[in-house]
Amino acid sequence: MKAPGSTSIQSGAYFVEFHGEPASPECDYEHEQFYQEVKAAGINMRTRNAFKRLFNGVAIDLPNTRNLEQLESMATVRRTWPMQVRTRSVAIPSANVSPNLMYAHQHTGVSKVHSELGLTGQGIKVGVIDTGVDYMHPDLGACWKTPGCPFQYGYDFVGDGYDSGTMPHPVPDPDPRDTCDGHGTHVTGIIAAHGSRFSGVAPNVTLGIYRIFGCPGNGTGQSADDVILKAMEAAHADKMDVINMSFGGGSGWSEDPLSVAASRLVRDGIVMVASAGNDGANGLYTSGSPGLGVGVINVASFENWMITSLKIDIFGKNGNHSIVHSSPGNSKIRFVFDTPTQVVAPIDSSGSINGCAPYTDRYDHQILLVKRGNCTFVDKAAHAQDAGAVGIVVYNNEPDLMSPTSVSPNVTIPLVVIKSDDGQSILSELNFGPVTLTATNGTVSTSNPAGGQISKFSSWGPDPELHQSPAVGAPGGHIFSTFPLDLGGYTSLSGTSMASPYVAGMAALILQARSKNASVDEVRRLLLESAHPKPNANSTIPMSPLRQGSGLADIWDSVSLMATIDPPQLSLNYTEDRESFGNPADSGLDGTKQSLQRGTASDEAIRRLTLFNHSPSSFMTCTMTNLAASSVSSFMTNGSFAATPRTWPEAGSAVAIAADTQPRAFIESPVLPIRVAPGASQVVEVRIKAPSGLSAKDRWLFGGYLRFNLLWDDQSGTAQTLHVPYTGFVGDYTKLDVLSVPEEGLPFVGLKGSPDALEDNVHVAIDSEHKLAVHYRLEHPTRVVKLRLVDDANATVGYLPYGYIEYLGRNYQSERGRFSNSTINGTLYQDADLTRPFETQPGAYRVRIDALRPLRDPNDPEGYQIWHSPRFIIDSVSPPKASPSNVEEAESSDDVVRNGELM
CATH class of the missing domain: 2.60.40 (Immunoglobulin-like)
Structure with missing residues (x-):
C-alpha cells in the first residue's frame, strides 16, 4: 500500500489503481472485472468516484481495512493509495481597488504586450480548479454562461457545506459561485480581471471554474483528492487550453496520484500551471504535488514592487500618524472602527505582552496591542476576546508586514498584524498618555523594499529525485485582486497561489500570440528560457535554480523569442559515481528522455541540447557563458540540520571566492561560434563541472545558468538571451542519510x-x-x-x-x-x-x-x-x-x- 506520510489522510478511503492506461480500451473491462471480483469476495466497499480519463481506477470507502490486502491481490489491481486531503488557506479580505497589480505588469512585460501587441488571451480557454469564483463581481463580468460572458464552463463538485473532515460526501451542483471563501475569486482576477482601474494578465480569456472546496468554518476546510481528480477530468473534458492549480505544498513526489494526473493532462496537450508551495521557511525539498508532475510549470513567488495595504490612523499626545496593517485573520470579521477606539498594551497573567495567557483585568470596548510569538493568533485573539476587547493588533517580531492565517469560529473579534517598528512606536506613545485609533477601510500604497526579490515563503526544490523545482517565478507577494462582493470586493493576498495564475495568464498570451499553434513543450520552453535569473538579496550572485527556477518570467521576451532550446532545464543528479552521473535513462522534468553522455571525470557531465532557430530567413549565431549560482545545503559545518539553507558564496562575505568552489560549464562541441540556418536546429554538447572545492560531507546542491547569447544576421541585428538552469549534487546522492542522527x-x-x-x-x-x-x-x-x-x-x-x-x-x-x-x-x-x-x-x-x-x-x-x-x-x-x-x-x-x- 502506498501511504504518504507527508499529508493528512482520509481514514478508510483509498484510490485503487488498475493496470491499463487511462482512456484505453482496457479501462471498461478492468472496471467491470474489479467489481465482479469484489462481489465474489464479499467485500463491503462503497465507490466514491470512478476514473477513466486521467487515472484508471476508483476511489473507495473501505470500512474494514483488513480487506485491503484482498483488493491488492486482485488481478486487475496495480496498487492502492490512501486518500489524501488538501487543506485550504484562510482567505484574507480587504477593501477598495488599487492599481497594485499594474506595478507587477510593468516589470513582467504584461503591460507592454497589452499595449503594443494587443494580446489579451482572446480565444484561449483557462480552467481554474480552486474554491470557485464570485462571477457576479463587476470586474469579472457579472455574468454566468451568457453570450459574451467569460465564464462558459464550470461545476461545483462539493457545495458550500462540504469538508472532507466532517462531511466526506460532497453535494455537487452546476453553480460554482463562491461568496464565502475568496481564494478562487482572487486567483481568477489575477488571470482575467478587466475592471476600469486594473487588468488581469489575460483579461479576455474564456474561463472554466471548477470548485473543490466548501466554505471556511465547516470543519477543517479540506478537499479529498478524488474530488480534485474529478475536477481535473472535467477540465480535460471541457478542452481547457491552460489549467491553473493554486494548491499543493509539503514535501511532494511526482508519483503522487494528482501529480500523475497532471502529467497526463500535459501529455494530452494542456498547459498545466501549479503553485510551488509556501513552505520556503522550512528549506529544501518543500515543493509539493501536483506541481511536481512531469511537464507541469510549478511557480515560485517574487515580491510585488508595490504594497497596497489597509490603513490605521493613530492618535496620541505627541501627534497623529498613519500606519499600515495586514488583512484580518478572519475573512468575515473586518477590522473597521469608524470612531476613535482606545488602544492598550496589557500584561497577561504570565507577565508577558505576548497575550498567550488569560488576562486578569477587563478591557471592555478596547483594542489590545500584543507582540507576535509564543502562541497562535487564535490563542491571542481568544484571550483578548475573553477580556472584553473589541479587537486585537499584533505587532510583528520581524520588520516585514505579514498576514495572519489562523482562524477559529469561536473568535468573533478582528485581528490584524502591523510592522514591528509601528508596534514599538505605539508602545512609546502609550508612555506619554492614551492612544486611540480609527480604521475605515482606507488603503495606502507604498513602495516595497523587497520588490523583485524572491518571497520568503516561496518553497524550495528539488524534488526527492533531484528534478528541478520550481520551474519559473512570477509576482505573488502582496497582490491586490478581486474578492467576493460579500467579503469586500478586493483584497491583497500573498502566496505562490498568486504567482501561479500570473503564469497561467502568460501561457494564455503565448497561445494567443501563436494562434494556438504551440505545443505544451514549446509554451513551457518560451516561459522558462526567457525568464531572468535574479541574484540573492545583497549579492550579485544568482540565486540557486532550486529557489527561483529559471527566474522571473517576462512575457514580452517570451512572445518575442526567435529561438528555443531543448531541454529547458538540466538536472545532473549525483556526481561521485561515474556510472550514475549522466545516466542516459534519466528523464528531464519536461518528460522527455534526455540525450546524455557519461562524464569523462567523476565531477563532470556532458549534456546535449538542441538549439532551434525559428527565424524563417536569418542565420543565428550562438555563444554561451556560464552564470554560477549559489550552492545550497541544509547542513551546517558541524553537520547539524538547519531549516534555512546555508549558501555558498555567503552574501556579503569578505572571503575570497575560490574558482573551484563554483560550478563551471562550457560548450564541448561543435567549434564556436555556432551558426544555425533559418528554420533549422543544431545539437550542442555542454560540459558541466561540479565544484571540486566544496566538501562532499556538507551535502551541497550546486547550480547555475547556461546563458545562450544569440545574434541574427537580419537588418536590425536582432539579439536575444536565453537561460537554461542546471543543478547537481556534490557527492554521491544515493549514499545520503535520511534519518536524523x-x-x-x-x-x-x-x-x-x-x-x-x-x-x-x-x-x-x-x-x-x-x-x-x-x-x-x-x-x-x-x-x-x-x-x-x-x-x-x-x-x-x-x-x-x-x-x-x-x-x-x-x-x-x-x-x-x-x-x-x-x-x-x-x-x-x-x-x-x-x-x-x-x-x-x-x-x-x-x-x-x-x-x-x-x-x-x-x-x-x-x-x-x-x-x-x-x-x-x-x-x-x-x-x-x-x-x-x-x-x-x-x-x-x-x-x-x-x-x-x-x-
Missing part, C-alpha cells in the same frame, strides 16, 4: 507522552494507559520507511502501527511537523499493508527503522539506512480492543509535515 535527539523510543528516551533493558508493561512511542525525523524525503519490532537475533517480529510507509516527505522543523511517530500499543502486523494484526508477546525487543536512501531500489537491502533502538523488555501486554484502523495507529499523520494547502 541520534545526537540530535531523534530517533528515540520512550514512554508515550514523555520526551525521554528509554535506556537499555528497561522493563515496561503495555496496556490501555501505558504505551511506547517511536519518534523519528526525516531530514530527506524517502520512498520507503519500515518500522518493526525485532528480537535479539534481529529477526522481524512484526510491523508497528503505521510501520510501513511509502513516498514520505521530509519533516520540517516547526512544532507541528518536526518529527513522525508510531506507537507500540500491543498490536503488531504480519504484513507491510498492516492488514493482519496480532498481539505482541512479552519478551525482549528493539525497534528497527529502515529508511530508503535516495534513488535506491526498495528491494535492495543495501539501499537502506538502518537504526536500532536500545533493547527493552515488555513484561506484559493488554492491547486495546479496537479496529486495525483506529485513530491511534494513524496518529503519526498529525505530526508529519502538512501538505495540500492552497498556495
